Amino acid sequence: MSRIADGVTRPAPITVEIDGAMVPAHPGETLAAVMIAAGAYRMRDDRSGAPRGLLCNMGTCSECFVWIAMDGAWRRRRACLTLVSEGLCIATQEGQP
């Protein structure tokens, strides 16, 4: 999926890291939007190993939980409620940067 370009002005791009890939993003976007734009639809796996991804986009369904590197540890956060920032590093599998 791509961003609308015509008639839209965005802040200067920043870079976030998703499963080791450097992905462009704009301040003000949610992590979920950035992942969808980058084609990273598989946000977590359920206990059977099946892929799960963005569903409600409003913090209710918990299907978009990803791992975010924070203060030297991996923490679970909902991608749809997380705003991107420069240097944000996330993983869709625990412990894999």
Next chain:
Amino acid sequence: MTHEVLIIGGGLLGCAAAWHLARAGLAPRLIEARGINAGASGQNAGSLHFQIERRFLEPGASGQGADIVRLNRLAIEEWAGLEEQLSRPLDIHMHGGLMLAESEADLALLASKVARENELGLPTQLLSGAEARDLVPRLAPHVCGAAWLAREGHANPRILADAFAHAARASGAVIETDSRLLDLHRDGHGWQATIEQAGQISTARARHVILATGHWTARIAARMGLNIPLYLAPLMMSVTDRTAPFLPYLIQHVGKRLSMKQTDDGNMVIGGGWASAPQRMADGMPDLDAPPHLVPDNLRANLAVAASVLPCLRGRSLIRSWTGMTCISADQLPVVGQVPAAPGLYIAAGGSMFTLGPLLARMLARSIIERAMPEEIALFSAARFAHLNAFVVPS
């Protein structure tokens, strides 16, 4: 058509009672206004707590609170046999429970509690902080003692009522969802109910009616002119993300509101009786049909108590918090059985209804089948509040 038993409410209690009555050949009919397990039976945190609860030890609590131990002992046996009786796995874990102490005052309270429980035949044991940490190494170093009961635990509140409903249907009970009670009144020697289902209004007659309606019970009774002293208890619960299994036990706290357990999937469920806030109707009365709102300060306080005794929780993330409503009786003990001012009308509500639900449903069914209140639950009889209906004119 006249039913032998009409059950109002498809929660744990109603569905389990339906199963017992159906097996006895009474072919009960159960109506549920929403869906099976939609109320407190599916909203609670799933603790199987058989030690005397902290709420019974608070200043001002009724001295009768310890009497609940008699019920708890029976409830232990009830839970232990459920998977076999219902012939399916029910996520019931009875590996033990710890009620923690963090201070000298807590320890003194625990010691007197254990002594009282032992007198009443409940084999709790007082552990030192070190002994508690032998069981759960991640307990905080300042935890200075615990009361241990080997058969406490937890179960999955999402599946139990459904299992009872399934078994009840298989034994001949009729269970209807989206079927709402509009009116209930005496009719000769029985009861007549007006029921709305899918826009259709019908009436049904029944010899016995069970109000298995949780926090709605007092209001339904009030519409019939009956006073049942049950008061709203809107609560909140939370669950964290998954972590490797490390806690097979139920954790409670003798001095603070806390319950904690780890699910099969590894999630930590945290609760303990922290209040949520009911939504209000136009006249200011609580809206019994709407989910209560979270109270952020109470959520923070609940999590702080949990992380204080189990510091590793600070590394976890909350997935979800939710609310639910139950009710508590005037003396905190369950109110069970026939309402003296309304022969043929049975209730069961008012405290610990997940832990005690399967047992009380069996007892309620027995009181209808045997036409007498089982001796085991005489202490919890609705008759102890009969004075509240002294001025009710039978309708």
